[in-house]
Amino acid sequence: MTDFEALGLSKPLLRAVAAEGYTTPTPVQEQAIPPLLAGRDVLGVAQTGTGKTAAFALPVLQIMSRNRPQGKRKIRALVLSPTRELAAQIDERFHAYSEHLDIRHKVIFGGVNQNPQVRALQKGLDILVATPGRLLDLINQGHIDITHVEFFVLDEADRMLDMGFIHDIKKVLKLLPKKRQNLLFSATMPSSIANLAGSFLHNAIKVDITPEEVTVDRIDQKIMFLRKADKRRLLVKIIKQERVECGIVFTRTKHGANRLVKQLDQSGISAAAIHGNKSQGARTKALAGFKNGSIPILVATDIASRGIDVDGVTHVFNYDLPNEPESYVHRIGRTARAGKTGVAYGFCDDTESGYLVGIQRLIGKEIPVDSSHEFHFIGAIPKPGQKPGKIKDPNAPKKKQRNRNRSRGGQGRHGGQQRKGQSGSNQGGNNRSRNRNRSRNHRQRDD
Secondary structure, eight states, rough: EEEEGEEEEEEEHHHHHHHOOOOOOOHHHHHHHHHHHTOOOEEEETTTTTTTTHHHHHHHHHHHTOOOOEEEEOOOEEEEEESSSHHHHHHHHHHHTTTTOOOEEEESSSSSSSSSHHHHHOOOOOOOEEEEHHHHHHTTOOOOOOOOOOEEEEESHHHHTTTTHHHHHHHHHHHHOSSSSEEEEOOOHHHHHHHHHHHHHOOOOEEOHHHHHHSSTEEEEEEEEOOOGGHHHHHHHHHHTOOOOEEEEEEEHHHHHHHHHHHHHHOOEEEEOOTTTTOHHHHHHHHHHHHSSOOOEEEEEETTTTTOOTTOOOEEESSSSSHHHHHHHHHTTTTSSSTEEEEEEEEOOOTTTTHHHHHHHHHOOOOOBBSSSSTTOOSSSTTTTOOOOOOOOOSSOOOOHHHHHTTTOOOOOTTTHHHHHHHHHHHHHHHHHHHHHHHHHHHHOOO
């Protein structure tokens, strides 16, 4: 197939697709749209950047436009997304594709006042894009009825499970009508996702877009070996030398993202951070500034790797290599979009070489090395036969002796005192552990 008309799309949708500059369907669109139009369930394995939003949005719009029930609009299509940014992005695509259709849609998510969302719901909607937490909250308040849903989409399912949404998803599934069409998209397909898919997909068509197809030739990938202490200096040098006007820098932690933004500012480079601890207002402002060009550098954690859809990104920097190889594919997929080219730099220090091994194993090839920079450090190069995963940090504090002392109950000068207070101490430690877990779970739920 060479064009969208051959996929069976209606004329209003073809006009919208042409207005967006689409000419040839991507592999995921080519494989997913026809079975969805035919009423089949679809299980898709594909990363962001493959065109999967159009792959489900276009069939949903076409199916819904065939006939509209009389009376007040009811939610007939529900799209669940793990993050606010990705949900907003999906809603933007529905807006673009439904330009010539009588379809009403809305996105809802947490972190903002619910009143405008409730008012939109009261007017009636055809399509609802939502994050799980806010969806269930408004359902419990009686503002949302999903008993008329005809089309259910679960997007970024693996990310959903990573963020602890599995119980929320199961609650939503119980509230949906049994007769409906389903689609599940996931970047990876571990057993947990396969089990989830099997619980609600029926005789599904599988669409598998492998990582090798995603890391396209249009992305110029480079790995640079260096010490951790030299990363900031190398980043600043590249940004200034290559006059980067639209680049994303990925860090492993939220604190690291905040710190790097301050360091870039000190070097005369305007940047903004986006991650789960930022308020929705701050995240929206940062993303808007990045899209309009007033902020040239966006520093993000992996939460943003699947929620940023900006065609003009020229550079992606893996300031910290991801500990999950799949995240590398998501990150570099932020560049070389819409047929353009891009550069993806990976900074690898001597504690991350195992991560690099895992990444290269996933994508099935070695990433070219740039050793011409002044900070090149051979100690960060993976050793022959090295296994995937993080290698031992030679500078990390030794835990063995500390653990041995703990297991002995602190025997020594104060051993008796420690044993005497052991019960209370353990109880306090258990409480602290539970509090940490609750705090961690709260942070992970990003809607």
